[in-house]
């Protein structure tokens with residue numbers, strides 16, 4: 001078990017490379033703990049009848065792209081750094097470079113545990129829905145993205161349930177559905193205008209060339225005693241990622257973290273030059289412009305998933321009115337890039353001022369903070385309850401109840417939620433939104 005001193009002070013800033021435990025710190029002491037009052041029905045006369053869970057895969061290795069950057073950083077530090085402090089000596093003498101390119105984003109053992117434990121907690125939270133009986137009655141469905149880390153995650157989730165229920169193999173199945181869980185790959189407009197368009201992330205590029213980032217590079221160069229122009233933003237980021245990966249994968253507070261640790265962090269925060277918060281912002285800029293509010297197509301590419309979720313809720317609500325709810329649970333596993341567009345489409349974590357390269361100093365209290373929203377095994381839950389006055393819907397992010405944007409009731413009537421999203425429900429057509437603009441179609445045809 002980790003003690004507080006083995007948790008890097010900067011772990012809450014790791015963004016999409018952060019541990020789930022950082023957003024739910026009570027899990028550090030008891031990974032199976034469930035806050036019963038947070039997940040209990042909204043009123044005594046309510047009973048849960050349907051649940052849709054959208055889950056990000058668990059802790060994973062770095063992608064090949066980032067493993068290459070880690071190797072470059074290691075080479076520079078080993079050949080050029082001349083500082084004489086303990087931190088550098090630990091890196092040079094005690095830290096073996098163990099990342100290889102074939103690890104490419106695969107799920108790690110801790111990642112399997114993330115999903116096994118989440119499965120147990122969700123079963124404890126919603127015992128009448130996520131139950132052996134529901135499973136045996138074929139009222140539970142498992143859907144995943146085709147990526148190895150997601151398939152391995154859904155299998156770990158199923159293992160967690162079996163162990164919790166104390167039963168042997170029950171012939172769990174899962175369905176791969178990339179149209180739903182990797183909609184971004186199939187949305188031509190997104191691929192053309194964001195993924196393959198160098199200018200789509202220009203704010204990220206500009207921020208990498210900003211004064212803040214420049215200062216961050218200079219500070220790291222001076223810490224290592226390396227000529228300042230030899231430390232690039234990519235290398236500083238590699239050190240940040242290394243600290244986060246070592247911690248998430250191996251639960252180690254590695255010497256790379258000490259390199260980033262600034263005892264005078266508070267003062268630097270005031271100056272906007274704290275290494276960690278600058279790097280956190282850089283990552284949030286990527287998420288914002290690639291998966292969030294930055295470009296409309298980011299959000300709209302998730303229309304297909306949005307409709308699928310409401311189709312399931314509608315079906316449950318229809319069944320409820322005319323008999324018994326047949327399907328009880330859908331568990332869907334995907335990526336950060338599955339969850340963030342959907343959250344943005346639904347209006348969560350929207351800041352009045354867009355995140356840009358130049359307004360970092362005024363974004364300290366921004367809502368769009370990926371560390372809080374999409375750590376490994378992040379999850380969105382839509383839970384439908386039957387209550388005396390009708391069906392009600394509750395939304396949870398990372399097992400904590402959240403209100404829908406502009407609806408104050410924590411568990412509004414399902415009809416109210418449908419009404420709130422009526423424009424999206426009546427439109428938001430994936431095919432239409434994802435069509436290439438006419439001129440682009442011509443270009444590709446030529």
Ligand SMILES: O=P(O)(O)O[C@H]1[C@H](OP(=O)(O)O)[C@@H](OP(=O)(O)O)[C@H](O)[C@@H](O)[C@H]1OP(=O)(O)O
Pocket residue numbers: 016017056062063065066334335336337
């Ligand atoms: O910066 P990396 O290479 O880790 O980016 C990954 C994505 O990770 P994220 O930016 O969310 O931290 C990864 O998302 P995940 O939820 O599956 O971890 C994504 O699938 C992958 O394509 C990488 O994106 P990129 O296009 O290389 O930036």
